[in-house]
Amino acid sequence: MDSPNKTARLAGLLYLLMGFAGMFGLMYVPSQLIVSGDAAATTANILQAEGLYRAGIVANLLCQTLFIFLVLALYRLLRPVHESYARLMLVLVIVAVPIAFLNLVNQLAVLVLLSEVEFLAAFDPAQLQALAMVFLRLYHYGIVVVEVFWGLWLFPFGLLVYHSGFLPRLLGILLMIACFGYLANSVTELLFPTFQKFVSPITSVTGTVGEFSIILWLLIKGVNEKTQSVAAQAA
Template sequence: MKTLPIPPQQARLAGLFYLIIILCGVGSEVALRGPLIDFGSAERTMQAIGAEAMRFRFSILADVVMALADAALAVLLFLMLRPVSAGLALGALVFRLLQSGLIAAGLLNLQAALVVGDAGLALSFISLHAYGYDLGLIFFGVNCLLTAVLIINSGFVPRILGLGIGLSGLVYLTGSILRFAAPDLHGLIAPAYVVPLIAETAFCLWLLVLPGIGRQVTVG
């Protein structure tokens, strides 16, 4: 048994970055970019992007901010959870950074869709971005499972949050694998993404509020 002091400023900063990730991720996909894209019609998509080019550009910038915040959060969570298990925390750090890098690199496909003059090519680039995003979420799914183990064994983060993050990892892995292995079934998993939204928002709020974070906690 050992006693572990947890810096409240560090954890609250992690919560702030987590909040940025949630707002930028949901905002870019649902509020900004999503309404412009119609995978059933390349022409309508091209016309919508042409009419709302600045909106589409802002969606890309929001995703850039999300990727930067995700990399920062990966480091902060590593520092916070390293005393529980240095090996697992390092693994979680690596997988989350891989996710951030893949998602950031995939934004080039959205930029390509913005500048090409062919509607079919533009929609193909947007589709490639969707595949690249899901590829990143495979690594993030592994990160969630490792983070869940760390949280459950930490003794200072509520175990229910660890269970939620673990379930989120399973949802991400299932959805992303279906995207590549059985794309026709990918839509069936869509309602399950409410689980990560709830679980990650709860973890974010806990990091921001930090109940009892200023005291000494015992970790086994």
């Protein structure tokens, strides 16, 4: 059986890789290709950099796959702290991942619309461009929906870290704050979209600080194995 430190560092590595894949697929690629409100420019960018667009889809697939293995590693590490919280953390991720996978169909639909296959000859280029933007918008709102679960899983994760005794309590607090940041971002986008430009920068900071703090701690410091062993025996 792997030691708690090995499990912690594996979780940190998976979390880091997931973070890089997510930033590439969710942030970098859209920032390079999507022109807000301009269907012609957006579709032209995708056609000119189709490889980048496809790489973004693959990065999103990788991100969600890594998410599964990450939560399994964290479950193994933190289950001795509180079985119910650990199960809740696991379930929330297992619910989130299929939603995120299904949402990628919207990105793939854009490639179909721009592929110039024969059955699309009934549509003129402007209509295809408009439909492509519709699917990109649906993809965006799919992210808004799954973001609820990206936030929720951090709350039991934060509680487990806070009560663990072998990880700093501050990290648990930061994770719980990040949870409410994700939720605030999603709710604002759905209910008060005009305020999104004010809320998003704040919630981005809470998420980045909370998640990258635990990533760095798991990778660099690991866990206090003696304390973790006591927690396991107590459970």
